[in-house]
Amino acid sequence: MKxxxxxxxxxxxxxxxxxxxxxxxxxxxxxxxxxxxxxxxxRPERLVDITRxxxxxxxxxxxxxxxxxxxxxxxxxxxxxxDIAATFPAMAEAxxxxxSGQLRNAATTGxxxxxxxxxxxxxxxxSPCNRRAPGTGCAAQGGDRRGFAVLxxxxxxxxxxxxDLCVALAALDAVVEIxxxxxxxxxxxxxxxxxxxxxxxAHTQLAPGELIVAIRxxxxxxxxxxxxxxxxxxxxxxxxxxxxSAAAMLRIENGVIAEARLAFGGIAPRPWRSPLAEAAxxxxxxxxxxxxxxxxxxxxxxxxxxxxxxLAKRLAARALTHAAQGTPERVPALPGSVHRGETAHV
Amino acid sequence: MSxxxxxxxxxxxxxxxLDDPRVTLLDLLRERLYLTxxxxxxxxxxxxxxxxxxxxxxxxxxxxxxxxxxxAEITTIEGLARGDxxxxxxxxxxxxxxxxxxxxxxxxxxxxxxxxxxAQAGADPERIREGMSGNICRCAAYAxxxxxxxxxxxxxxxxAKRA
Ligand SMILES: Cc1cc2nc3c(=O)[nH]c(=O)nc-3n(C[C@H](O)[C@H](O)[C@H](O)COP(=O)(O)OP(=O)(O)OC[C@H]3O[C@@H](n4cnc5c(N)ncnc54)[C@H](O)[C@@H]3O)c2cc1C
Ligand code: SF4
Ligand code: FES
Ligand code: FES
Numbered sequence: 001m002k003x004x005x006x007x008x009x010x011x012x013x014x015x016x017x018x019x020x021x022x023x024x025x026x027x028x029x030x031x032x033x034x035x036x037x038x039x040x041x042x043r044p045e046r047l048v049d050i051t052r053x054x055x056x057x058x059x060x061x062x063x064x065x066x067x068x069x070x071x072x073x074x075x076x077x078x079x080x081x082x083d084i085a086a087t088f089p090a091m092a093e094a095x096x097x098x099x100s101g102q103l104r105n106a107a108t109t110g111x112x113x114x115x116x117x118x119x120x121x122x123x124x125x126x127s128p129c130n131r132r133a134p135g136t137g138c139a140a141q142g143g144d145r146r147g148f149a150v151l152x153x154x155x156x157x158x159x160x161x162x163x164d165l166c167v168a169l170a171a172l173d174a175v176v177e178i179x180x181x182x183x184x185x186x187x188x189x190x191x192x193x194x195x196x197x198x199x200x201x202a203h204t205q206l207a208p209g210e211l212i213v214a215i216r217x218x219x220x221x222x223x224x225x226x227x228x229x230x231x232x233x234x235x236x237x238x239x240x241x242x243x244x245s246a247a248a249m250l251r252i253e254n255g256v257i258a259e260a261r262l263a264f265g266g267i268a269p270r271p272w273r274s275p276l277a278e279a280a281x282x283x284x285x286x287x288x289x290x291x292x293x294x295x296x297x298x299x300x301x302x303x304x305x306x307x308x309x310x311l312a313k314r315l316a317a318r319a320l321t322h323a324a325q326g327t328p329e330r331v332p333a334l335p336g337s338v339h340r341g342e343t344a345h346v
Numbered sequence: 347m348s349x350x351x352x353x354x355x356x357x358x359x360x361x362x363x364l365d366d367p368r369v370t371l372l373d374l375l376r377e378r379l380y381l382t383x384x385x386x387x388x389x390x391x392x393x394x395x396x397x398x399x400x401x402x403x404x405x406x407x408x409x410x411x412x413x414x415x416x417x418a419e420i421t422t423i424e425g426l427a428r429g430d431x432x433x434x435x436x437x438x439x440x441x442x443x444x445x446x447x448x449x450x451x452x453x454x455x456x457x458x459x460x461x462x463x464x465a466q467a468g469a470d471p472e473r474i475r476e477g478m479s480g481n482i483c484r485c486a487a488y489a490x491x492x493x494x495x496x497x498x499x500x501x502x503x504x505x506a507k508r509a
Contacts, residue, residue: 001368003366003368004367004368005347005367006349006367006411006413008413008414008416027411027414029409030409030410030411030414031391031406031409034370034409034410034411035390035391035409038389038390047367047411049411049413049414051414076403076464080464080466099480100391100394100479100480100481101404101457101460101461101464101477101478101479101480102391102394102397102404102405102406102457102460102480103391103406103409103480105403105404105405105460106405106406106409106410238475238476238479239479239480333470333472333473333476334472334476335476
């Protein structure tokens with residue numbers, strides 16, 4: 001690991017002043033940053049530790065029923081709070097389907113949103129990678145595309161965004177609150193991560209030195225709580241990143257879908273919301289036919305790996321089916337799994 | 347520039363001066379404080395061998411920067427037993443064959459202690475397996491590990507009722 005200076009920020013102003021200096025990275029839980037520093041993919045000269053910033057380690061319910069989640073709230077605390085899990089169940093299920101108990105205890109809300117792709121060429125400084133080292137090329141092109149984007153990629157980069165949490169956040173219309181030298185600004189989470197285009201190194205909308213202070217969920221997002229699921233296909237049932245995942249949420253009135261939300265993980269460089277699928281579902285009956293049509297709409301234009309595209313369609317239809325059946329009373333024993341968790345053999 | 351941090355490790359307050367901020371909590375424990383019970387498997391958050399409790403919560407010590415944990419209370423496998431009396435989770439791992447080579451075991455046990463404190467899995471074997479999925483066992487002693495965690499959950503809840 002390259003040597004660095006360590007600064008513990010005691011206030012937001014101090015963090016912003018220090019964070020704006022060249023070669024600086026913010027340190028939250030460290031579960032992604034330290035990992036990348038060990039491989040040499042990240043080489044900051046200064047770390048500004050933001051874990052002690054006052055007030056960012058809690059959430060607040062807002063008067064209108066929305067939720068404001070501080071950037072330092074740990075993934076496990078967010079997922080295990082009973083009120084939050086009841087109000088935004090797909091978020092709890094997405095969080096609990098990700099990483100491990102130990103990692104979720106350390107990982108923060110802001111860090112999860114900011115985590116880098118798991119493209120292994122990105123993590124390996126010996127490989128060409130436009131995202132890590134602009135202009136060096138993309139080692140993933142021409143290889144097996146199973147773990148890569150089938151939507152939203154470019155000639156420069158086909159990496160996927162790895163976060164489970166972000167998929168649920170995108171579906172819930174979350175808003176990212178950002179602090180910078182010029183004060184506070186905000187942006188929808190669905191636009192926060194940038195598509196690679198010709199500049200994959202840009203990752204997100206954050207300018208150098210800017211900091212995520214909170215993620216906000218609007219009150220309207222709670223309207224989906226009775227029909228909300230997160231499903232995640234991966235190479236093993238637990239402790240693996242998504243091959244394909246989907247957050248599906250429905251508002252059903254008088255047997256008809258009044259409003260639908262559908263977002264994917266694992267198939268695109270950012271959490272992938274599907275407005276076309278959502279439009280197709282509005283006013284439709286919550287049945288297999290509607291869900292199959294919505295899944296087709298969601299993957300229209302996808303390319304790169306036929307089996308993965310087929311899998312994504314089936315997963316979307318299944319997630320919608322599970323959502324229509326109703327949110328389980330509690331996050332299932334195997335969060336995000338298509339298995340029901342009845343394999344106990346102790 | 348050197349940095350000084352204070353940690354309470356297994357109940358003892360320790361002041362440590364680091365000449366280099368790169369030290370992880372894992373390397374601090376093993377290489378500077380010689381608490382080698384905590385193991386290094388992958389050093390990348392993928393195996394759980396390095397699991398310790400920080401302020402009562404299980405974390406991967408390999409992905410924790412020591413300086414970032416200044417002021418924390420750390421519990422390692424060395425801090426579980428009370429004299430010659432094993433912690434109920436330790437005793438359950440022995441009683442239920444929760445190990446073979448033993449390399450992953452300190453991490454498994456610390457993870458189980460953390461899992462039981464989180465009170466999410468209860469006596470559901472499927473929730474226990476899921477909750478322990480951050481701890482890989484190369485010997486695949488998983489069946490014994492699940493039994494041990496179930497038994498320890500029961501023992502600890504009995505103890506809590508008596509207390
Ligand atoms: C083995 C393993 C398995 C995993 N599996 C999954 C999985 O299945 N699903 C999943 O979603 N994730 C998974 N993760 C990723 C994990 O969720 C992230 O590492 C974690 O969420 C990052 O949060 P952190 O607080 O540790 O961030 P850090 O590592 O501290 O930071 C990550 C990045 O974000 C920046 N940053 C952090 N906070 C802020 C902020 N407030 N404002 C601006 N920038 C900030 C940092 O500078 C850094 O670049 C896994 C990780 C590991 C190691
Ligand atoms: S897909 Fe993106 S991250 Fe992976 S090697 Fe290509 S440029 Fe780098
Ligand atoms: S050594 Fe820390 S998780 Fe493997
Ligand atoms: S007992 Fe050998 S690795 Fe688990």
